[in-house]
Amino acid sequence: MNDFTADRLLSDDGVLLLTPDAVFTPDGPKDHYAAVVAGGTFRAVGPAEQVERNHPHLTPVRLPGHVLMPGFVDAHHHLTQSFGAALAFGEPSEIFRRVWVPLEGALDEEAVYVAAKLAALESLRGGFTTVADAGTRAAVDVELVAAAARDAGIRCVLGLVCNDADGDTDTALAGAEKHLTRYGAEELIHPSLAVSVPEAATARTLHHTARLAAEAGAVVQIHVNEHLAGVERSLVEHGLRPLEYLHHVGALGPQLLAAHATLVTPREVTLLADSGAAISYNPVASAWKGNAVAPATTMAERGIRFGLGTDGTRGDAFRLADAAEFAQRLSYGLATGDSSCGAGWTWLDRASRGGADAVGLDALTGRIAAGAAADFLLVDVSAPETALSRDLPWELVRRGNRDQISAVFVAGRLRAWHGWPTDWDGPALVRRAAELAHDVMLRAPVTRVHPTSTDAWAACS
Template sequence: MTALPESVDTLIHAGWILPLAPATSVLENYSLAVGNGRILALLPRAEAAEVQARETFDLPGHVLLPGLVNAHGHAAMSLLRGYADDQPLLPWLQQHIWPAEAQHVGPEFVAVGVELAIAEMLRSGTTTFADMYFFPDVCARVVDANGIRCQLTFPVLDFPTAWARDADEYIRKGLALRDDVKHHQLMTVAFGPHAPYTVSPDNLAKVATLAAELDVPVQIHLHETRGEVQQAVEQHGARPLDSLHRLGLLGPRTQCVHMTELTAPEIALLAETGAHVVHCPQSNMKLASGACPVDELLAAGVNVALGTDGAASNNDLNLFGEMQSAALLAKLQSGDASALPAAQALSMATLGGARALGLEDQIGSLEPGKQADMIAVDLSGPETRPCTTRCRNWYTPAMAARSVTAG
């Protein structure tokens, strides 16, 4: 039997465990032991019978998974759910969302919106999320109170909002937040320059310099629509990805969100620089922004994560639905029914997200030594029957996911 302490904190007996490392393994009638918030061992149920635990969960009809990682969103925008539906991106932003934010967004709006978003995400299996929104200090307080893991991505823009006047103030406040939470076990901080069309090259260069000096991640909306790319070529003589590369903003710390309009050389550049892509299929479909070439990115060796984007452009924060949408969209886009199988979609929502956020040594798979961020998904309902021993239909969005523990 795997060497364990005489007593562990938690022992979970599950019908199946999908550890995600190795990616293809499905462990049937296994147990998982937790101590001090970390995974101690995965072992057959017969061996686990000899282990003493302070608390035990017996989940024979459930599959145990790593907690899902929502790698991009705007949590407080849950209060704008359904606002200005059926609009393309720029009119949606410029004529509806930005005016509404100017009128309503403040600390209380963010606190209530983030708490609502966290409740929705936890109920659908997300234990880690990346948030890019105003008043990230308020988001940090709500995250701390609710015990979820978060990358606080502070926004950087050229124009004033309720949170800051200009890029310098956004950066100053964001770095102050980084100092405040740098020892927090559940929070990290990242730069969030909104997009190349809202942040000047000079300010993007400033972000690139500071991010490199401080070893801080950068998340940015990029190549979201064909029109955005065309506008960049007209104004700056280069496609946005090339401009970011020239400014030193592409690298293993960079999280490129959306990426619907890509050429083969650009995909090769992403692979070469080690930059990550965050795919938000439902948001891209709702806004008719385009489709990220996920199959080509994965084939090139680019790490791809999944995000819901905000509830205003989705209209939910459910990563199970996002996995299904990503898988179906990849098949439709590529014309290949074998594109993005369920196991790969799950990997994008777990290990892929963990890698993008620089947390792959802590979360994203159920391995001894990692944080015990996990969910148990009930497969006993009619929506998931018949359930084969290979759990072939575990990714259906009809499954009820519930958080078992979050380290």
């Protein structure tokens, strides 16, 4: 049993010397390491004896049975879709037309804030310290989403939707420029641009949002090559597949964060590798509503940047890492006899450092190292699932659980303790979300193809 309490992780001046059993460094787990946190960053990371000797004025916080590891990065989320999470179950692809657009259109300002904060809470509970929000379709100021993330205490790459296929291009681009400068002094909010799908924006907007983001050091989030219908629409309209079209209009580059990329040809893989674009590999979304699984191990071999994303399915980082490996094994490893499929560590690395790179925050977060933001987890590895481990990265991917996460820190502050926030009322938020979700679903013109599971069960009785 581990008997340290949350009080031991709180400091009036924000300075902590943490000595867990091991620290996950960029070179892998290191036993008997320690870390100093101060001013929201890691000030020192190294062998415990050395770190303690160099900081004699600090009292070490002993963390028996725990490892300190980077917080996970969700490279693709939709924070304002949390009220309809279960609506994706058992539905065919492209549910955004029948479910998400109508649902978000029914959100008022309070519902947007509460839905986004609920999603942020779920993410923190699941070990995510950063989420990339792909932009809300609700007719509200995105500051409401920023406020929800800020108040929850999670780092957020905040997308602004710049769709203009049916609107005013000049207005869309002016809004994009304003958004990129709006959060310059923020600690937790990092602006991003977004286009729902390539056909939702004009060629001019696709080109100029890419330029604006590149100049600002931000990313443009676009759903790309996810569904057969989307690929076919692009071929009919442009004679090019979506990624080929983005290359054609000058929107394919290091600033692009392409969500999904599950249906890619060898030529498109080469375009991604040559352009420096990043991918959000979303394995749970592929299983729940997709047409294919992104060839992530091939992408890794070709040097393509990618992180892991939930697509708002479930905010559970260990299950996401497990799904990432599992989907690769079933889709590609079995057919080729690849029994390693990333050797375990790949999926932890892509879910943290790789995700930070994909969302444009690689200089800031995603790793345990001096100078990096102190976004990290304390994970109890004395639990039955991992206590006997001889290969901890593999064990955490295959057997790690959300309930093993004792503490979640973002920017050096304790944000969640055993799954609940430390400085605001999580259960009260959940209760209010349940009330609002009921009202929203009554007025949202959602269309489901299949009945709910309870209705289907009753029909078969």
